[in-house]
Amino acid sequence: MQMLARSAELRLAVPSLVGITALATAFLAFTLYRGERHAFAWSPTLIIAVALLLRLMFLFAPAQLSDDIYRYLWDGGNILRGVNPYAAAPAAITPPAQLKTLHAAINHPEYVTIYPPAAQLLFAAGAALGGTVTALKAFLVLIDLMLCGLLIMLLQRLGLPTWRAVLYAWNPLPVLEIAGSGHVDGAGMALFVAAFLLLVANGKGRTGAALAGAAFAGAALVKLFPLVLGPALFLLASRRRLHFLGGLCCGALALSVPFLPDLARIADSLGAYARNWEFAGFAFSTLRGATGSGGLARLALVAVLLFCIAAVTSRVARAPDTPDEGSPVTQQRRVIEACYAITMAFLLTTPTLQPWYALMLATLLPFAAGPAGIVLCWAVQLTYRVQIPYFILGQWTESAWVTAAVFLAPVTAGALGRVLSGNRQVNAKHAVSSSDGR
Template identity: 60%
Template sequence: MPALLLCAAGFLALRPELRLAVPELIGITAAMVLALSFALYRGGRGGIGWSPRCIILIALVLRLMFLASPPQLSDDLYRYLWDGSNILRGINPYQAAPARTVPPASLKAAHALINHPEYVTIYPPTAQLVFAAGATLGGLTGLKALLVLFDLALCGLIVVLLRQLTLPPWLAVLYAWNPLPVLEIAGSGHVDGAGLSLLVAALVLTLRGAPRETSEAPRRGPAQAAGLLFAAACLVKLFPLPLTPVLFLLTPRVRRLEFSLGCATGLAALTLPFWPELAHITQSLDAYARNWEFAGFAYNTLRTATGSGTTARLTLSLIFACCLMVLVGKLAMELKRAESPAERGRAALTACYRITLALLLTTPTLQPWYALSLAALFPMSAGPAGLVLCWAVFLTYQVQIPYFVLGKWIESPAVTAALFLAPLLAWLLARMSGGRTARG
């Protein structure tokens, strides 16, 4: 199977323009996901023995294929380079929107390609530090190289977490060899992998601090460090915020104050250097929350039914909040019954997976790389809905063809519907068949 995945990825890497090869991209990534599905099926019967070293090596080769190529499916990387370069020049990235800034000669090319230059950067402080570190390595390729290193670290941390959960380490291939992180991080250079690596590191430390025996006291240290890492993860992108109650409940009761102090310390240490200009980010976040939409079937349906985009957004927020409360309440009961740290950890990771899936299905804006958060949790809580969704997001790249050729952004209602309904159908079929992966 590794040879098949390498050949498939190599074919895509050799395409001169992926925006004109979307049908091939969809077909080849489907074949790669089917191969991973077969691995999941076969592994459940004891037929797989890939070592962590092999998993990381193949993951590295897959990513190296796309490292040197410029981003084609997204232009976010140019904003990253602009923000990071500003920090290196002593300029606060939240000070002014790119459209109101005259770029130096070395950044004119990147400045011209920034999307929505009229807005101040929307990326939080930890992401800004990553951008600055990447900018020191030299241009787009240097920044992508750093993001790939974070992604490979995430692959290794997933192996560690699987062992803590007493799950087979080979399950890490469900993320490490998945075409989604390969294309979205190594190819397009999205920063999500950095945040996910910090999130998984926080989970690893939280489980490490748990007592191994019921009579053993929880260990000092890991809870506060986990809080620091979790705060840092939330300040790469805000998506881990709904997972806060999960990590809080997973932390031993006597160490929850330490976890909270770690979160507060990390939040203060990372945000204070950017004040007071950091307050400008709220303008961009407000514009995103009120106006952005893409591939959101639930949002489109509610907007059509109510005649109001605002009502649709508020309704979806309420639906997600209800899902969050139900899932957190269910987790609280499961943690009371759990008899070991591994059992507690598996329950918590399943809750994280389900919360993330609910968030993706209710968001008005579902860019393909948003599903990276689900893909990173998939090895610890594999389910058919998540596997289908992590591939189906590639369907939305059909907008790239008319946009690249005609300059027109034309979404397909059929694709948007498929992106929402296909995961639900996969989950329903698994439930009807009584499969063990019917968790979602």
């Protein structure tokens, strides 16, 4: 990882990035395999200390694989100047002298910002710390380390070993996407994990459920993607679902009011994203080719995702609240495993799959890790292959083979994992039967 951090131009080092992160991912897979049989005695302090060192390698490097952070700083700088970031698109604004450099670096300046209100508050905080890329990345890395701590606390609450936190804390994906590129997604997942932890620890009380709802509102208004996990959290709220919904509505309202009435303009940007954006979406490109219609393909994938959410949550809802005899699996663990399954379905059906979108899945790996999830968190980085011709020639040219590999790699890994797991169970039963026969 240090070699990548020292790279003068990371966009030209994509083959090295893919290879080095593959080795790191193989280490995580081995850690999971070995840890399930002989638990590691790694302390929370060690886990977070190593996570910090990994992130420090990239903190002071420029954001090379994505330019989203310049929009973050532009929005945050405008808030500090008293300008609503939803009032107008950057292209329609003559920037002040101190923001001219940022203005020139913004992608898609013709659109009003697509980032929700909670994200805007984070951008303003980062801008207040100095308004530099490094300052904002340092702020987001601090939140990411807090997320690592929250994961450890939740693992302990769910009766799972704390060493599993390394599946996120030492994962190359958050290191590259948060410390390297400064993406805000980790902050949203920190609020999601906080909401889940509040429901597990204090969900039976009115205050705990309401605070969990407010935290989830924050998560969804940092990045909208966690909304797909809302039905699962609603199940976890159990008898305090009205209080959870109350906290959710109050939190969303409190975060949104400062940006009204211009906040309504985000709908135009979100609509353009939903209708037109596409990247590395194998299911989408396949359906579009089969139907000849991008719109029909998008609607079909939305239907598939909604069906997956309904199927997964209904299965959890029907499960008993107490562990089955001989099984340590509680309803709380079933819910977070459902979140993992829903996130996997979301990533495999979305028409646009940027590498940092998989941070949602990486956050849930400590609770429901399997071959498919670990492989997908690495495979999304194959899409950075597009950066090579874009940097050299200015041409954004996707590879159909890469798009297919990003989809098929986790699907294949998951299928092989099920086959091998089934064989082990059959062999174990056969061994027991042989022993009883003797």
